[in-house]
Amino acid sequence: MLRPFKVGDYVSAGGVTGSVREIGLFNTVILTDDNVESIVENNKIFSDTIQNFSVNPYRRVQRTAQLGPGANTSGARAPHRRTRKHSKCLDESRASRRHCGFQWRRTGVGADDVL
DSSP: OOOOOOTTOEEEETTEEEEEEEEOSSEEEEEETTSOEEEEEHHHHHTSOOEETTSSSOOOOOOEEEEOTTOOHHHHTHHHHHHHTOTTSOOTTTSOGGGGOOEEEEOSTTTTOBO
């Protein structure tokens, strides 16, 4: 692949993760999540693995919430319901329910029980 990313893409390349701000002949400027501008040599970028997170319109994000032994699970599930209704979340007809949900685990006794 001759051009694996473009300006504006969110990538992990050359040991740096962030948004591509500039692509030059000898180096690439990447703005990291903590607002640090990193200048990475293209030789380092193209000799390593490149991950481009902007290529596909959807990306799986997985979150795990741990609940204490006496936790109110109905109240804790409210973020799950809001997430599933979000406009950028795939609906159940196109994806499984786990694409837009949370995995619930109790801590303590029986910690491996998934709710």
